[in-house]
Amino acid sequence: MKRTNNIWRTAVLVTVLVVSLWAGARFGSTWMSPTAFWGALLRRAGFETQTVILYAVRLPRVLAAVVAGAGLSLSGVLLQGVTDNPLAAPNLIGVNAGAGFGMVLVLSVAPTALSLMTPAAFLGAFLTTLVIVSLAARSTSRAALILAGVAVSTALSAVISCFTYADTDLLASFNAFSVGGFAGVGVNELILPAIAVTLCAVVCAVLGDRIDLLCLGDASARLLGARVGALRLVCVLCASIAAASAVSFAGLLGFVGLIVPHIARHLYGYRTRPLVVASCAIGATVCVLADLVGRTVAAPSEIPVGIMMALLGAPFFLWLLVRRGGRSTNE
Amino acid sequence: MMHTPRLQAHIRAVGYGKKTVLRDVELTLDAGELLAVIGKNGCGKSTLLAALCGLLPFEGEACVDGVSLSTLTPRERAQRVAMMIQQPRLPHVTVDELLRFGRSPYHGLSTHPNDTDRAAIEEAVRSASLESLRASYLDRLSGGEARRAYFGLLLAQTTPLLLLDEATAFADTAWECRMLGELKRQCRERGRSVVLVTHSLEQAVTYADRLVVLDGGTVRYFGTPQALTQDEELQRIFSVRALRATDGEGRAQWFFSPRED
Numbered sequence: 001m002k003r004t005n006n007i008w009r010t011a012v013l014v015t016v017l018v019v020s021l022w023a024g025a026r027f028g029s030t031w032m033s034p035t036a037f038w039g040a041l042l043r044r045a046g047f048e049t050q051t052v053i054l055y056a057v058r059l060p061r062v063l064a065a066v067v068a069g070a071g072l073s074l075s076g077v078l079l080q081g082v083t084d085n086p087l088a089a090p091n092l093i094g095v096n097a098g099a100g101f102g103m104v105l106v107l108s109v110a111p112t113a114l115s116l117m118t119p120a121a122f123l124g125a126f127l128t129t130l131v132i133v134s135l136a137a138r139s140t141s142r143a144a145l146i147l148a149g150v151a152v153s154t155a156l157s158a159v160i161s162c163f164t165y166a167d168t169d170l171l172a173s174f175n176a177f178s179v180g181g182f183a184g185v186g187v188n189e190l191i192l193p194a195i196a197v198t199l200c201a202v203v204c205a206v207l208g209d210r211i212d213l214l215c216l217g218d219a220s221a222r223l224l225g226a227r228v229g230a231l232r233l234v235c236v237l238c239a240s241i242a243a244a245s246a247v248s249f250a251g252l253l254g255f256v257g258l259i260v261p262h263i264a265r266h267l268y269g270y271r272t273r274p275l276v277v278a279s280c281a282i283g284a285t286v287c288v289l290a291d292l293v294g295r296t297v298a299a300p301s302e303i304p305v306g307i308m309m310a311l312l313g314a315p316f317f318l319w320l321l322v323r324r325g326g327r328s329t330n331e
Numbered sequence: 332m333m334h335t336p337r338l339q340a341h342i343r344a345v346g347y348g349k350k351t352v353l354r355d356v357e358l359t360l361d362a363g364e365l366l367a368v369i370g371k372n373g374c375g376k377s378t379l380l381a382a383l384c385g386l387l388p389f390e391g392e393a394c395v396d397g398v399s400l401s402t403l404t405p406r407e408r409a410q411r412v413a414m415m416i417q418q419p420r421l422p423h424v425t426v427d428e429l430l431r432f433g434r435s436p437y438h439g440l441s442t443h444p445n446d447t448d449r450a451a452i453e454e455a456v457r458s459a460s461l462e463s464l465r466a467s468y469l470d471r472l473s474g475g476e477a478r479r480a481y482f483g484l485l486l487a488q489t490t491p492l493l494l495l496d497e498a499t500a501f502a503d504t505a506w507e508c509r510m511l512g513e514l515k516r517q518c519r520e521r522g523r524s525v526v527l528v529t530h531s532l533e534q535a536v537t538y539a540d541r542l543v544v545l546d547g548g549t550v551r552y553f554g555t556p557q558a559l560t561q562d563e564e565l566q567r568i569f570s571v572r573a574l575r576a577t578d579g580e581g582r583a584q585w586f587f588s589p590r591e592d
Contacts, residue, residue: 209442213432217420219386224488225409225436270424 006274009267013278017285024062024288025054029299060190061295064182064249065287065305067190069256071197071246073283076257077264077275078204078239082214082232083145089258090243092146093236096254097153097160098128099247100178104163107173118189118248121177125244128152133236137229145236180251180306182291193245200238201276208272211235215270253306256283259317286313335397337362337524338383338492345375345382345389352378354549356391360541362491363518365525367535367556370545371569376528377417379545380494383526384414395492409436413488417496419481421469426480429469430455433487451489458513459483460506474501482510486517493517496528511538532569532587536560544568560585 026037032050039047040054072090079088090096102124106116132152136145164171204211211231213221218228243257264279287305294308338360346352353375360366368376381387385400385408393400395411403411413433433455434448444452456462459482469477478501485493493514499507515538517523529535535542535556542556546568552558559565560573571587578584 206440209435209438209440213435215420215422215424216429216432219416220419222386222405223384223409223412223414223416224432225404225406227405270422 006268010274010278013267013281013285017281017288020285020288020292021062021066024065024292025058027292027296028053028058029295029302060185060187061182061291062288063187063190063194064185065291066284067194067197068182068246068250068253069260069283069285069287070201070280071193071242071283072253072257073260073264073279073286074197074201074204074276075239075243075246077261077279078235078242079257080261080265081211081272081275082235082239083143085143085146086262087258088146089254090239090247091153091252091254091257092149093240093243094128094132094149094153094156095125095240095243095247096252097156099125099244100160100174100252101128101156103177104160104170104174107170108163108167111169111173122193122244122248125247126240128156129236129240129244133233133240137233177251179304180247180253181294181302181304182250183302185249189249193249196245197242197280200242201280203234204238205273205276207231207234208276211272212270251306253287253309255306255309255313256286259313260286262317336360337364338366338393338395338526339397340383340393341391342379342382342393343390345378345387345391347378347387352548353382353545356545356550358543358550358553360524360526362522362524364540365514365518365527365538366541366543367539368526368528368543368545369530369532369535369559369569370551374545375548376545377496380414380496380526380528384408384412384494386414406436409488409490411490412492412494413485413490414494415478415481415485415496415498417500419477421472421477423468423470425466425468426461426472426483427452427465429480430461430483430487433484436488451487455483455487458486458517460509475503475506478502479506479510491523493523493525494528495525497530498527499529499531499534514538532559532571533585536585566590 026032030053032040032053036047036050040050043051075090075095076088079090079093080086099121102120103117105124106113106120110116132145132148135148135152160174164174210226213224213226214228214231221228247253260279260283263282264275268274268278286309290308290312291305293312294303294305297303336359338358340356340358342353342356344351344354356379358366368379370376378387382389383393398411400408400412430452431442431444434444434451435442437448456465459479461480461483464472464476464480469480472480478498482498485495499510502510511534514525514527518525527539536559539556542552542554542559543550544552544565551568552565560575566573569587570590572590574586574588576584576586
């Protein structure tokens, strides 16, 4: 019965993802008739303008939304699992503060070096997470990771504020980064993040059955032969790499890494393998749809995807919470 | 041929950080025997079990069937020693899924059950009377039912050495008798050995083959459980007096009542 339900859920999930991918490519601020859309997709003569719009603007945006959504959701589902905290999200392990710090550093030292922005954001996020993980490793408490994350993030945010307070141009650039979005992202920028997110998902799926043991608590998992410390480290590093990859090109997209894991866990339970796949698929769908709404609802103006996601996601999350009688999906 | 005990442990010191809880603990236990560990609250009973199962590092050595546990990988150790902890977590997983976790030490990255796993799980279900609870979620069970499920997990692991920390807490009288009887059956028929931490002196005298009394951070007594019914000094540790009664069929039963002096 449970297996049949999961097959149905997966079928619905895949269908919704495919439809959202199609809609993301099909619709935008410029109207495209069905004939023009297919003509552009197949690069037929007579549809040159639509071909440029589709291949240079819409498809890269859709791909960016897929990679960012999958990366942040994967990160969230891993972090909520290993910290046993339903509020855990990539920003809690310093991803946002670290990426922001990397960006601000480059913007203030070499504001014209655009090619350094993405690597700086990735390195900032990843190195900050490493610092937080090594600080938390001195304690055996699961809360140590979150507490260390809050402390380091607060310190970095203060440094960012110092930089932006002194330089208003820097503040404007940082604000655009902190809202998050996919405008102007090129396919070349997405190759490395896409590979990183895929590798992280594969590693966690391969280790899935061992990671599942962590839900019994550290003592029981160790009694069943799990290397708890090593598994937790792998999960946190994968979470860090996946989220850092996403924010490096998409900016500080909040919320998706928090709500999508709850939806995935609500649908698929505790098992890591289906959770990894489902959270990537749901995260991609949410980001593609939020971006689509953001660029069509007030066209030709655009509402950044981070704002759209918070506007649409928060009521949905509350609805889910009320429907479950206030229980978190970790329970 | 030299006789190899099931468990041979010499713990020179074990504790938490700089605080030593137990010193100079020597234990041996043969295959098919049940060892009861008793002592007052905070005397180190759970610490002893945590050391024996590898949860807590200690100075000394513990061997199961002649193999030092410190030389084994976590998975190899989990194939030799299983433990039922005092306060297990109750995640949103079914009893069936929990029992399947018990087979994970025998698998690598995939835990897809084979015929041996299925047979072990079925036997654990029967032994722990879990037939009606298999599809129930752990976080929806009563305290006693959840501990029964963890007793099933202990048996599904099919290890030669079983460690139980206050396993009968929350158990009703019927299940307590059934569980202790089942442990004795596992010793008798499967040749498994059991180390049972308990607060019940009656349980220790009735079911154990050997007894360890912990007091003052070390072993006060190690031997047959009958000593508890005869040795006034041992009874003083627990501030009790042993009382003998005879049931309707003439069998002796021991009870312990608080002493005034």
